[in-house]
Amino acid sequence: MRNAIAVLAIAISASLASAADNWPQFRGPTGDGHSDATGLPPAWSETENVAWKTPIHDRGWSSPVVWENQIWMTTATADGHRLFAVCVDRRTGKIVHDVKVFDVDEPEKIAPINSYASPTPAIEAGRVYVHYGSYGTACLDTPTGKTLWQRRDLKCDHHMGPGASPILHGDMLLFHVDGIDVQYVVALDKTTGKTAWKTDRSIDYTDVFPLCRKAFCTPTIIEVAGRTQMISPGSKAVIAYDPTTGEELWKVRCFGWSMTPRPLFGHGLIYAIVDYDKPELWAIRPASPQAPGGRGDVTDTHVAWKVRQSMPSTPSLLLIDELLYMVNDDGVASCLEAKTGKVVWKERIGGNYSASPVYADGRIYFSSQTSVTTAIAPGREFKVLATSELDDPVMASPAVAGNAIFLRTGTHLYRIERR
Numbered sequence: 009m010r011n012a013i014a015v016l017a018i019a020i021s022a023s024l025a026s027a028a029d030n031w032p033q034f035r036g037p038t039g040d041g042h043s044d045a046t047g048l049p050p051a052w053s054e055t056e057n058v059a060w061k062t063p064i065h066d067r068g069w070s071s072p073v074v075w076e077n078q079i080w081m082t083t084a085t086a087d088g089h090r091l092f093a094v095c096v097d098r099r100t101g102k103i104v105h106d107v108k109v110f111d112v113d114e115p116e117k118i119a120p121i122n123s124y125a126s127p128t129p130a131i132e133a134g135r136v137y138v139h140y141g142s143y144g145t146a147c148l149d150t151p152t153g154k155t156l157w158q159r160r161d162l163k164c165d166h167h168m169g170p171g172a173s174p175i176l177h178g179d180m181l182l183f184h185v186d187g188i189d190v191q192y193v194v195a196l197d198k199t200t201g202k203t204a205w206k207t208d209r210s211i212d213y214t215d216v217f218p219l220c221r222k223a224f225c226t227p228t229i230i231e232v233a234g235r236t237q238m239i240s241p242g243s244k245a246v247i248a249y250d251p252t253t254g255e256e257l258w259k260v261r262c263f264g265w266s267m268t269p270r271p272l273f274g275h276g277l278i279y280a281i282v283d284y285d286k287p288e289l290w291a292i293r294p295a296s297p298q299a300p301g302g303r304g305d306v307t308d309t310h311v312a313w314k315v316r317q318s319m320p321s322t323p324s325l326l327l328i329d330e331l332l333y334m335v336n337d338d339g340v341a342s343c344l345e346a347k348t349g350k351v352v353w354k355e356r357i358g359g360n361y362s363a364s365p366v367y368a369d370g371r372i373y374f375s376s377q378t379s380v381t382t383a384i385a386p387g388r389e390f391k392v393l394a395t396s397e398l399d400d401p402v403m404a405s406p407a408v409a410g411n412a413i414f415l416r417t418g419t420h421l422y423r424i425e426r427r
Contacts, residue, residue, distance in 0.1 A: 031074040031407035031414070034128035034173040034226050035364060040272055041326050043368035043408035049426045050371060050383050051394035059412065059423040060101030064094055068125030069362070069403040070173075072414045072421060074098065075131045078150055079407075079414060079421065082138050084124035088115030091125060093138045093148060096421055098409075105153035110144045110160070118169030121362070121403075128173040128226075128405075130181065137181050137198070141170020145181070147201060157201035165189045171224030171268060177238070177251050180204050186223040186242050193227070193240055193249060205254035211244045211261075220244075220265040230273040233296040239271050239278055246271070246280050246292060258295040261307045264288070269324040269364070272332075275346050277312055279325055279332065287319040287336070291349060313349040318342050324364035324405075326372060328386045335361050335374045343388070353390045357382045364405040368413075375402040379417060398422065 028044035035041045049057040068083035079096040089112050095105035115124060127139045135156070139145045142163040147156045164187025174183040180195040191209040196202065213221045225241040229251060238251040243265040248257040264283025271280040278292040291312040295302040301309060320336040327333075331352060332344040339359045343352040359376030366373050367386070371393055375381040379398040385391040400417035407414040412425040 029410050030076070031072070031409045032132060033073060033130045033175055034071055035270055035324060035405065036366070036408065039175070039228055039270065041324065041364055041366045043366060045368045045408045045410060047411040047426060048369040048371070048408070048413060049424060051396045052424045053396060054399055057424055057427050059425050059427065062096055062101040062103065062421045063419060064416065064421050066092065067123045069123045070125050071128040071405040072407045072416055073129050073131040073136070074407050074409040074414060075133065075150070078104065080129050080131055080136045081416060081421070082125035082127070082129060082140065084140070088112055088118065088124035091140050091143060093129070093136070095150070095153065101423060107148065107153045109138060109146050109155065110140065112143050115143070116166060116169065122169035122171065124169060126169065126171050130174050130176045132176060137174055137176070139174045139183060141166055141172070142185070142187070143170070145174070145196070147198070159196065159201050162194060167219060167222055173226040175227060175229070177229055180251070182227060182238065182251060184223065184225060184227060184240060184242065188218040188222050191221060191242060193254065195251065195254060207249060207254035207256065209242050209245070209247065210256055210259065211242070216244065222266055224266065224268045226270045228271045228273060230278070230294065232294045233298060235297065237294060239273065239280070239294070241267050241271060241280050241282065246278070246282065248294065257297045258303055258306050260290070260292050260310060261305065262290065268322050269320060272325055272327050274327045277346070279327065281319060281321070284321045287321045289315045289319045289349070315344060315349045318354060320361070322362045326365050326367050328367055331386065331388070333365065333372055333386065335365060337361055339376065341374065341384070343390070352388050355390045362403045366406050366408055368408045373406065373413070375406060375415065377401045377403060
């Protein structure tokens with residue numbers, strides 16, 4: 009009995025260490041920007057608290073993902089003709105693999121603020137899944153960098169470039185394909201790359217202007233009444249699917265398009281930004297398909313509250329205990345009560361923002377396009393703890409693993425830790 013308890017304690021300890029030590033997807037282990045890491049520096053500069061700084065060639069806004077001693081990210085030539093996956097040694101900062109994954113004969117035009125390598129990879133033991141929107145998806149062997157499988161047939165017209173990131177769930181790789189021409193959600197067998205299921209969006213886009221049919225959102229997996237749901241914002245609706253089969257469970261209609269922030273779930277509510285041009289935050293009660301009225305269109309019954317002012321178009325939100333935190337694209341940070349949407353505080357911290365914030369070691373880190381990171385304390389009073397600045401702009405959301413922050417700028421990847 010004593011040995012069994014000891015083994016169990018070791019297993020639990022290893023699991024907790026792994027959760028804090030890896031950053032396997034966009035927004036981290038739980039997809040919500042949280043890390044269990046401790047001992048992080050509150051501030052840094054080019055000459056302070058930087059363990060190493062590694063140049064990353066060409067241009068890409070994908071966030072770094074971390075598994076054990078490897079850090080992976082994607083990059084692409086500015087013209088979009090060549091797409092790469094780069095692996096950096098976590099301890100030394102040296103380049104381990106630099107793989108040209110795809111050649112693209114005729115890249116689409118992208119928005120000036122976007123890149124051809126904006127979707128963040130997903131990683132697990134032995135494999136990394138890199139995604140470039142309609143230009144292709146590939147699974148690479150992490151020890152060798154060899155391509156294990158690839159798909160180049162899941163296409164759409166992104167109109168201004170790709171943005172949605174893939175996620176892993178069970179044996180599947182899931183992602184959105186929301187263009188101005190076609191809109192669907194797809195699951196691939198992560199071992200073979202073959203399609204497990206593919207579900208078209210159920211919205212009638214006939215009378216919707218083509219530009220307003222696209223979206224760039226990353227889905228989120230939640231559990232409701234013992235049932236797993238994939239929360240999947242797209243143009244004109246937030247839709248829940250069964251991630252195993254692709255069956256649509258319910259949807260909430262909205263007015264928006266081009267939405268980017270990844271949704272959150274807590275306090276029995278889904279928090280989703282439902283538009284890019286006029287961003288609104290909607291708190292949605294997830295429907296239970298087993299309950300009466302728990303399927304189909306639940307717009308009129310399941311929207312708990314909405315907030316319209318100072319909401320982000322691009323950065324995702326943070327939920328910490330009873331409060332929501334966010335920064336909008338123009339540098340206004342806000343704190344809301346998670347259950348009611350009531351504004352607790354609102355402060356301008358300056359700069360423009362694309363990167364999503366992270367919460368680790370008791371601090372919220374907001375990183376701006378002008379390379380300034382503002383660390384604040386969570387709570388009902390706005391309190392700046394420190395500010396940091398690097399030489400290059402920050403578009404990619406940070407990763408946190410172990411006792412370090414991995415911050416990708418326009419030209420470099422930094423390992424930031426106490427020195």
